[in-house]
Amino acid sequence: MKEAVIRGCIVAVGVLIQILLSIFIYLFLIDKIFIIHLLFLFFQTIFIVYFIKYSKNYSQTLPLIILLLFFPLLGTVICLIIIQNKNKSKLLKNIIESEKESKKYYIHKEIEKEEIKKKKHLRYLTNYAGFPLSKKNNVTYYPLGELAFESMLLELEKAKEFIFLEYFIICPGTMWNKIIEILKRKVKEGVEVRVMYDDAGCIATLNKNYDKELKKLGIKCVVFNKLHPVSGLIMNNRDHRKILVIDGKIVFSGGINLADEYININSPYGHWKDNGIKIEGEAVWSYTVMFLTLWNAFLKEDMDYTKYKKEIKKEIKENGITIPYAETPLDQEQTGEDVYLNIINQAEDYVYIFTPYLIIDTDVINALILAAKRGVDVRLIIPGIPDKKIVYTLSESYLEILIKGGVKLYKYTKGFVHGKVFISDDKIATVGTINLDFRSLYLHFECGVYLEEVDCIKEIKQDLVETLKESHQVTEKEATPKFFKSIWQAILRLFAPLM
Numbered sequence: 001m002k003e004a005v006i007r008g009c010i011v012a013v014g015v016l017i018q019i020l021l022s023i024f025i026y027l028f029l030i031d032k033i034f035i036i037h038l039l040f041l042f043f044q045t046i047f048i049v050y051f052i053k054y055s056k057n058y059s060q061t062l063p064l065i066i067l068l069l070f071f072p073l074l075g076t077v078i079c080l081i082i083i084q085n086k087n088k089s090k091l092l093k094n095i096i097e098s099e100k101e102s103k104k105y106y107i108h109k110e111i112e113k114e115e116i117k118k119k120k121h122l123r124y125l126t127n128y129a130g131f132p133l134s135k136k137n138n139v140t141y142y143p144l145g146e147l148a149f150e151s152m153l154l155e156l157e158k159a160k161e162f163i164f165l166e167y168f169i170i171c172p173g174t175m176w177n178k179i180i181e182i183l184k185r186k187v188k189e190g191v192e193v194r195v196m197y198d199d200a201g202c203i204a205t206l207n208k209n210y211d212k213e214l215k216k217l218g219i220k221c222v223v224f225n226k227l228h229p230v231s232g233l234i235m236n237n238r239d240h241r242k243i244l245v246i247d248g249k250i251v252f253s254g255g256i257n258l259a260d261e262y263i264n265i266n267s268p269y270g271h272w273k274d275n276g277i278k279i280e281g282e283a284v285w286s287y288t289v290m291f292l293t294l295w296n297a298f299l300k301e302d303m304d305y306t307k308y309k310k311e312i313k314k315e316i317k318e319n320g321i322t323i324p325y326a327e328t329p330l331d332q333e334q335t336g337e338d339v340y341l342n343i344i345n346q347a348e349d350y351v352y353i354f355t356p357y358l359i360i361d362t363d364v365i366n367a368l369i370l371a372a373k374r375g376v377d378v379r380l381i382i383p384g385i386p387d388k389k390i391v392y393t394l395s396e397s398y399l400e401i402l403i404k405g406g407v408k409l410y411k412y413t414k415g416f417v418h419g420k421v422f423i424s425d426d427k428i429a430t431v432g433t434i435n436l437d438f439r440s441l442y443l444h445f446e447c448g449v450y451l452e453e454v455d456c457i458k459e460i461k462q463d464l465v466e467t468l469k470e471s472h473q474v475t476e477k478e479a480t481p482k483f484f485k486s487i488w489q490a491i492l493r494l495f496a497p498l499m
Contacts, residue, residue, distance in 0.1 A: 043076045044068050063495055091225060091297070092237070096330050098297040105289045105305045108132045115321065121346060122321070125450060129335045131325045135318040137281030141431065141456040143463040145256040146263040148276025149175060155246050155278075156182045162192040162308065164245040164291045168238065168433075170197045171205035171259035173266075179258060180217075187218040196222040196295060198239040203227065205259065222298045237329050240444040242433050243291055248310035250280050251287040253447060254431055255419045262418070270385045270415025273467065275354070277431045277449065277456075279324075281316045285309055286324035290447055293326075320454035327434060327446035336434040337441045339450060340422060341367050347424040350377035352464040354419035358382055358395040359437035359496050365398065369405030377408070381464070381471055383418075384411040391437075394496060397489035399479035409479070410471035417467075420448070421460060428452050429460050438496060 048068055051061040067075030108126065112133050116122050125131050142148035156163065156179065163186060170176055183193050195214055197206070211221040224239040244252040254276035256262040264272050279287075292305050302308075327336040344351055344367040351371060358380065372378045380402075386392030399409050420436075423429040432448025434440045451457060481489060 041072070043079070044072045047076070047079045066494060092330060095294065095297040095328075098293050099328060099330065101296075102289050102293040102305070103130055105292075106130060106132050106286065109134075111135065119321075119452075121342060122323070122452075124338060124342065125323050125325055125335075129325060129333050129338075131286060131323055133321050133323045134282035134286075135321060136312055136316045137279055137283045137319055137322045137454075138316055139281075139319065139322060139451065139454050139456045140278040141459045141463070142254070142276040142278070143459070143466075144264070145272065145274040145276060148252065148254060148256055148278070149263045151276075151278055152244060152252050153178060153182065155250050155252075156186070159186050159191050159246050161247045162194070162245075163247075164194050164196075164243065164288070164295075165258075166196045166239065166241050166243040166291050166294070167258050168198045168201035168240045168242065169205060169257035169259050170195075170202055171257075173260040175260050175263050175265070176258050183219060184217055192220070193218070194220045194222075194291075194295065196224055196239070196291070198224045199226045200238050201240070201257075220299075222295055224294070224298075236439075236443045238439075238444050239294065240433050240440060241290070241326075241447045243287055243447060245284065245288050245291055248284060248288055248308050249313075250278060251284045252276055252278050253287065253433070253449065255433065267415065269383070269387050272415060273354075273412055273417045273419060275419040275421060275431065275463070279322065279449070280313075281319075281322075282312055283322040283324050283449070287447070290324070290326045294445065320457075321450075321452040322454060323450040325448055325450060327440075327444070327448070329443050329445070334441065336432075336446055336448060337364070339430055339448065340364070340434075340436070343422050343424050343428055343430065344368060344371050344378075346428070347371055347376045347378075349425045350379070351422065351424045352461070352468075353378075353380045353423075353436075354417055354421040354464065354467070355380060355436040356383055356387075356416065356418045356420070357391060357435045357437040357440075358398050359391070360398060361438075364436065365401065365405075368402060368407050372406030378406070379408045379410060379464075379468065381410045381412055381417055381467055383416045384413045384472065385415050387416055390492065393485075393489060394492040396479070396481070397486075397493055399474055400476065400481070403474065403476045403479050409474040410468060411474060412467060412471045414470055421464070423457065423460050423464060426461060427457065429454075429457050431460070 048065055051065055064075065064079060067078065069075075109132070112126055115133060116126060122133060126133055140151070142151065163183065187193055202210070211223050214221040225237060242253055242255070242257060255274045256276050261267040261269070261272050262274055288308050289305060292302055292308070296302050325335055325339065341363060368378055382395060383392070403409055420434050421429065421431050429451045430448050431451070432446065434446045434448050440446055
């Protein structure tokens with residue numbers, strides 16, 4: 001933890017220095033104050049007009065517009081730093097290039113055209129976002145992290161060719177120690193093992209040279225978007241995905257990271273309610289491509305991804321529709337949010353949702369309320385015990401308007417809900433890593449899987465129903481904050497896109 005604090009402070013100081021340096025240059029040229037003011041007025045106007053004209057989400061750009069209007073110097077400096085970071089960031093350019101290259105590996109079969117004719121609502125994910133659908137998959141849903149972990153260990157032991165792990169958080173402890181022991185044995189057996197973890201996610205759990213320790217064990221390793229004092233605001237773009245691919249035949253994903261609290265060992269926030277999902281079949285290939293896309297943005301070692309594509313067992317039968325999808329902050333598609341909105345807008349009977357954070361824009365608020373007003377049973381389950389108090393207070397600021405609009409809100413009384421699950425009408429669901437907050441929806445690299453008429457949907461619904469029994473329904477009176485708290489929540493809402 002001490003090392004994490006030191007690293008965090010160094011990065012914060014680096015960003016502050018960049019801002020102060022810009023302000024110093026401004027003050028140094030104070031004798032040309034009229035010209036400087038004209039210059040800043042020009043940039044201020046350009047940025048505001050740009051945000052108003054091109055922003056897809058005003059909730060996200062509102063803090064920058066406010067800064068530009070009330071603090072033109074600071075706002076202009078921050079906007080210039082953002083533009084400079086994006087234009088000069090070698091990492092972001094490499095990821096964009098890798099994402100473009102990976103598109104050719106997503107396999108769209110003739111069956112896809114047939115399904116889209118029957119179900120036009122699938123067009124967005126397939127035609128526009130570019131992710132193929134498949135029907136031959138065995139999908140298993142785990143209502144708790146510890147259940148998923150047991151299965152992960154069993155499948156890891158069976159690995160013969162390769163193991164790919166991509167996680168936001170890795171923390172030494174019971175969970176990771178058991179996994180690393182298997183990985184060390186598998187390396188000795190000739191299995192290729194690759195591990196990719198996010199530097200910010202692991203800042204408090206791993207030392208800064210942990211990648212070198214893994215390499216000494218024969219494990220290939222990439223640290224995603226290393227924190228650096230001059231990295232600037234691209235540090236906001238984190239890898240929040242959870243992917244474990246084994247031999248190209250099985251994939252695990254869902255909400256769980258590789259740390260003990262996710263399997264209810266020493267959980268500091270009561271019972272940790274999470275989930276996992278296992279897929280065996282055609283859809284595994286899409287997750288493999290997702291992993292290789294980010295990996296090769298750092299290490300361009302795979303000239304042909306198809307060497308990791310495996311034939312699917314003949315005994316796997318058709319089982320509804322499965323569409324894995326990735327979310328990236330670097331393209332024009334807000335895939336994660338659009339999947340969520342489509343599920344809400346198409347619902348006829350009910351929509352049940354797990355989310356650990358509820359920091360949402362007007363599009364999501366209106367979609368939830370409109371669904372409730374047209375008679376859909378809309379229920380959201382959020383944590384009863386917070387992991388981040390300020391974020392929790394911000395989440396609570398949305399409860400009153402939702403409840404008044406007919407949405408039912410529940411707090412999981414036993415502890416913390418970390419799952420990210422939507423289910424609707426007994427036939428559609430999505431499970432993944434995407435929280436209902438601005439970071440997941442707009443800033444992070446994420447992943448999820450869209451499921452329609454897949455066998456496991458009944459287990460997903462059962463999990464939601466059972467969790468509702470262990471949750472407290474929030475009343476309108478409880479959701480209405482007192483005066484000073486409402487002021488504090490309003491202030492937090494202004495900066496919600498940063499949280």
